[in-house]
Amino acid sequence: MTPSSKDHDSSSTARRRRGDEEQGGVLDLCGSENGTFSIPLPKKATIERLKKWRQATLVLNASRRFRYTLDLKRVEEKVEIRRKIRAHTQAVRAALLFKEAGEKHFDVTPEGLPPPPSGDCRIGTEQLTTITRDHDFSALQQYGGVKGLASLLKTDLEKGIAGEDSELVHRRSVFGANNYPRKKGRSFWVFLWEAWQDLTLIILMVAAAVSLALGMKTEGIKEGWYDGGSIAFAVLLVIVVTAFSDYRQSLQFQSLNEEKRNILLEVVRGGRRVHISIFDIVVGDVIPLKIGDQVPADGILISGHSLAVDESSMTGESKIVHKDMKSPFLMSGCKVADGYGDMLVTAVGLNTEWGLLMASISEDTGEETPLQVRLNGVATFVGVVGLTIAAFVLVVLLARYFTGHTTNADGTAEFVKGKTGVSATIDGAVKIVTIAVTIVVVAVPEGLPLAVTLTLAYSMRKMMADKALVRRLSACETMGSATTICSDKTGTLTLNQMTIVEAYVGGKKLASPDSIQLLSSDVSSLLIEGIGQNTTGNVFVPEDGGAVEITGSPTEKAILSWGVKLGMIFGDIKSKSSVLRVFPFNSEKKRGAVALQVGESEVHIHWKGAAEIVLSSCTRWLDPDGSVKPMDQDKMNEFEKVIEDMAAGSLRCVAFAYRSCGMENVPIDEEQRDLWELPEDELVVMAIVGIKDPCRPGVKDAVKLCTRAGVKVRMVTGDNIQTAKAIALECGILDSEAAAVYPTLIEGRTFRALPDYQREEVAEKISVMGRSSPNDKLLLVKALRNRGHVVGVTGDGTNDAPALHEADIGLAMGIQGTEVAKESADIIILDDNFSSVVKVVRWGRSVYANIQKFIQFQLTVNVAALIINVVAAVSSGNVPLNAVQLLWVNLIMDTLGALALATEPPTDHLMWRPPVGRSEPLITNVMWRNIIVQAVYQVIVLLVLNFGGKSILHLKHDTSYHADKVKNTLIFNAFVICQVFNEFNARKPDEMNIFRGFTRNHLFMGIIGVTVLLQVLIIEFLGKFAKTVRLSWKLWLVSIAIGVISWPLALIGKLIPVPETPFSEFFAPVSSCFRRPNKSRENGHESEGQEDDAKN
Secondary structure, X not given: XXXXXXXXXXXXXXXXXXXXXXXXXXXXXXXXXXXXXXXXXXXXXXXXXXXXXXXXXXXXXXXXXXXXXXXXXXXXXXXXXXXXXXXXXXXXXXXXXXXXXXXXXXXXXXXXXXXXXXXXXXXXXXXXXXXXXXOXXXXXXXXXXXXXXXXXXXXXXXXXXXXXXXXXXXXXXXXOOOOOOOOOOOOHHHHHHHHOOOHHHHXXXXXXXXXXXXXXXXXXXXXXXXXXXXXXXXXXXXXXXXXXXXXXXXXXXXXXHHHHHOOEEEEEEOOXXXXXXXXXXXXXXXXXXXXXXXXXXXXXXXXXXXXXXXXXXXXXXXXXXXXXXXEOEEOOOOEEEEEEEEEEEEEOHHHOHHHHHHHXXXXXXXXXXXXXXXXXXXXXXXXXXXXXHHHHHXXXXXXXXXXOOOEOOXXXXXXXXXXXXXXXXXXXXXXXXXXXXXXXXXXXXXXXXHHXXXXXXXXXXXXXXXXXXXXXXXXXXXXXXXXXXXXXXXXXXXXXXXXXXXXXXXXXXXXXXXXXXXXXXXXXXXXXXXXXXXXXXXXXXXXXXXXXXXXXXXXXXXXXXXXXXXXXXXXXXXXXXXXXXXXXXXXOOOEEEEEEEEOOOEEEEEEEEEHHHHHHOEEEEEOOOOOEEEOOHHHHHHHHHHHHHHHHOOEXXXXXXXXXXXXXXXXXXXXXXXXXXXXXXXXXXXXXXXXXXXXXXXXXXXXXXXXXXXXXXEEEOOOOHHHHHHHHHHHOOOOOHHHOOOOOEEEHHHHHOOOHXXXXXXXXXXXXXXXXXXXXXXXHHHXXXXXXXXXXXXXXXXXXXXXXXXXXXXXXXXXXXXXXXHHHOXXXXXXXXXXXXXXXXXXXXXXXXXXXXXXXXXXXXXXXXXXXXXXXXXXXXXXXXOHXXXXXXXXXXXXXXXXXXXOOOOOHHHHXXXXXXXXXXXXXXXXXXXXXXXXXXXXXXXXXXHHHHHHHOOOOOOOHHHHHHHHHHHHHHHHHHHHHHHHHHHHOOOOOOOOOOHHHOHHHHHHHHHHHHHHHHHHHHOHHHHOOOOOOHHHHHHHHXXXXXXXXXXXXXXXXXXXXXXXXXXXXXXXXXXXXXXXXXXXXOOOHHHHHHHHX
C-alpha cells in the first residue's frame, strides 16, 4: 500500500468516525461504528450502553445468543452480596472494639484462653479464624502475639515450615485448603436445553408434529410419518450439533479461567524461598510480601517496613491501611500498596473473608466484545431483511394455494374450494408455514455473533501455547487494531538476566568487578553492608554445602550475586546491624534506602538507585583508603563521564551511597519513626556499577515485523536515556544514531513539562522515552489515544496499573509483573518476551480476519438461498429447497461453517496489512465483490435449472413428478456443493492462492470431508427424509462441475478493482433520512462510552 493510499484510508476512517458521532445510531450492514451496535471501549462501557444494544437486537434464542455476554443481573447481585458480607464483618469488629473499650474502662479481666483442641495441633481452626477475621488484637496478645501463634503452629518464623509432603497433607486436613467451592461448569444437557429455546425451531417442531399426525392419518403409519418425521429429525440434528459445538467452547473457556485464577507466589519453607501456587498455601506458612502482591490468605504480620495495604476489595473503602505490630492483621484478597514484610498464614480458603465472598458469588466470565456487538447489528439487519422476505413468501404461497394456483405434479390444483378436505387443507398450509419458518432459520444468522466466541475460544487456547494468557476477551480482537505498542525495556526487550560487568568503586574503575582486594576493609565492609541490608532479595546457603540460592528481582539478584563474590555472608550482615527505617524503592524517585543502627549510637543510611539521581545528592566521595573527600566539579564530571560511558555500552547504572548520623537524630517513638523522612542530601558516593542485560534473541525481527505491519513500537523505560538509546539501536526501534534526536528520543521530565496540545504532537514522534515515571507512561498513552491511536502498553509494576487500564490493550508481564499490574491488564505475557506481544498482534488480526471470512461465506449462502426460493415461490408457487434441505444448508453455513472458517490459524500475510481501524466496516468492498460474484453465479445457475432444468437435463420423457424430483434434487445438490467449494474461496478473500495452508488446518479438512460425506448419504440413502432421489453419476459430475466453476470465477472476480471508499458511505445520504435522532445528544448528555468514542 502506498503512503498516499494509507493517508486516504486514515482520512476516510476519521471521516466515518465523525459521521458516526454526529448522526447517531443506525443498523448498518457493514457493521461500522455507531451509537447502538458499538462499544469500542468495553472496559469503560456503561450498563445503560450494554442494555441499549441488547434491546435493539433481533434474536431468536436469547439464552444462546447472550450466553457469553456480561450477566447484568448477576453484576447487581454481586454488589449486594459484597455489601452484606462487609456489613456483617464490620458489625462484628465494631462489637469487639466496644467490648475491649468496656474491659479497659471497668478493668475487667479477660476470659482465659479457650481449651486447646485435642490431637496434634495446639490451636484450632476456629480460634485462628476468629482472631484474624474479627481482628481480635486482645486474643492475639493472649496467645503471645505472632511468636506465640507460630509456636502453637510449629512454625519457625525465620525458616518457615519444613514443607514435607506429609506435613502439608496434615495441615490441609486440620486447617483446610486454600481454595473455595466453585460452581461446576454446565453439562452438555444444559446446552442441549438452551439450543431448544430457538423460537423458529420450536415452531418447526410443532409443524412437524402436525404434519406427522396428518400424514399418518391420511397415508397410514408406514408412509405418513416421513414428512413430519424428516423435519423433526433435521431439527433434532441441528439442536444436537449446535449444543455440542457450544459445549466444546464452554470447556475451553473453563480451562482458561482456571489458568487465570492460578497465582504463583513465594513462600519460605525449610529456610529457602520457593515458588508455589496460591492453592498450595497452608496454615503456618511464612510468606514474604512486597509492593504489588496480593495477600494470598488471612494472616498476621511478622515484620514489615513501610507496609501499606489497599483493603478496598474487602471493606469497600478506597483507603490505604498501614500495617505494623499494633495493626498486624492481613486480609486475603487485598493488595500491598507499599513497602514489604513477612506474614504468618493463619486462615485459608473458606475460613477467610475473601473465600466466603468468592464462594458466595458465582464468577461471571461473560463480556461484550466490540466485534460481537457489531455482529449483532449485522445479524439484526440481515434478520430483518430475512423476516420480511419470509413473510412475503408466506403471503404469496398462501395466496397461490387458496386461489388454486398451486398445482400437484400432475398439474391439478392442490386446493379446490369446497372439495379439498380439512386435513388436506391444513396439511398444505402447514407445509407452506414450514417453508416460511425455515427461510427465517436460514435468513437470521444466529450463529454470526456466536462465531466470535468460537474464534476467541480457539484463539485464546492457542495463545496460551504462544505464552499469552487472555484475561479480557475483547483484548484479543482489539489487539488486531493496535497502531502502537509502548513497551518496557527491562525483561521485555531484554532477557532480564542481569550481571554486573563493570564497577567503579572508591573513585576508580576496577579491572574486574570482583577485584575488591585492592580496596581498604572500610570501603568493602561499608559497601557490603549497603548491599546486604538495602535489599528485598534473599541469599540462602544450604547446610549441606550446595550452591548458594539467591532470590529477588533480577536487579537485586545481580547485586546480591556481586556481593557474595565480594565475600558477603548474608546472615552475618543481617545480624551485625538492626533496621530502624526503610524507604522502599520508588519508581518515581528511582531509589530506595535503609537506616541501620550500627553499635550503640551510630546510624548508617544507605541509598541505592539510578546512578545519576543518587549522584546528584552526593557532596562527598569515598576514596580507596576509606577516606571521605569533598566532591569538587572535576570529580563530579569524572563520575558523570563514568555513568555516560556505561550507559553508552547499554549497561544499567546503579549507584551506592551512604551517610552517617547519630542516634539522637532518629525519632525515639516508633510511630514517629515510621513517618521519619530519611535524609537524602549530603551523601557519600561509594560505588557505581554497570549491569548488563542483553537484548532478547529475535526481538529485532519482531520489531521489524511490527513496523512492516503498521504498528509503531515505542520504548518507555525508567533507565538512563543513554542506556535506553543503546538498547533501542540494538533492537531496531531506532534506525540510526542520526534518528536519536529530540523528540524521537526524550526524557520523561521533558515530556511531562510540555503543555497538553504540544504533548500530543510530540507523543506522535516519540520512539524512546528514558527516565520515565509511571505517570509519564500514562500521559503518553492518553496523548496517543487522543491522536486516534489504538494503544497497547506493557507493564510490570504496581504503578503501571493506571497506564495498563487506560490503554486499549494492557499487557502485563507474567514473570516479573505484580498481581496489581496483572489485574489491571487485559493480557498477561507469560514469558515477558516482546516476541510474544507480536504473536498476540497476529492472533488479534486473525480473529478479525476469520470473522470476516465467515461473514462472507454466510452472507453468500443467505443471499443465494433467499433469492432462489423467493423467485421460485412468486413465479411457480413451489420452492426448490424444502424445509429439511434448508435446515441442512443452515447447519453447513452456521455451525459447521463457523467451525471451519473461524478456527483458521494466523498467517504471515496478516502482518503485511495495516491495522484494522475501529470504525472500518466489517464487510469490506473486497468482501462485497466476492459475495456478489458468487451469489449472482449461484442464483443464475440454479434458477436456470429450476425453470429450464427438465429440458436441459432431457427429462421431458419422464413423468412430471419424477422430473421435478430429479430437477429439485440436482438444484439442492449443486447448491450444497457450491457452498463446499465456496468455503475454500472464503478462506482467502483477498489472495489468489486459496489453497495456501489448507493442509495445516485439520479441522477445516475434517468439516469439508464430513459435509461431503453427509451430502452423499442424504442424496443416495435418505431420499424419503430429504424429498430427494438418487442421482446418476453424470448428474453428480454436473453438480461438481457447477461447484468447481466457483474457483476460477473467484479468481477472475479478484481482478475486478474496488473503490477505496466503503460502499456504506455511498448510501450515507439515503440512510441518514431513516435515522432516529439521538436524544442523549439532543439534550447535550453523553454516556461515558460515547465520550470515549469522541476522544478516539
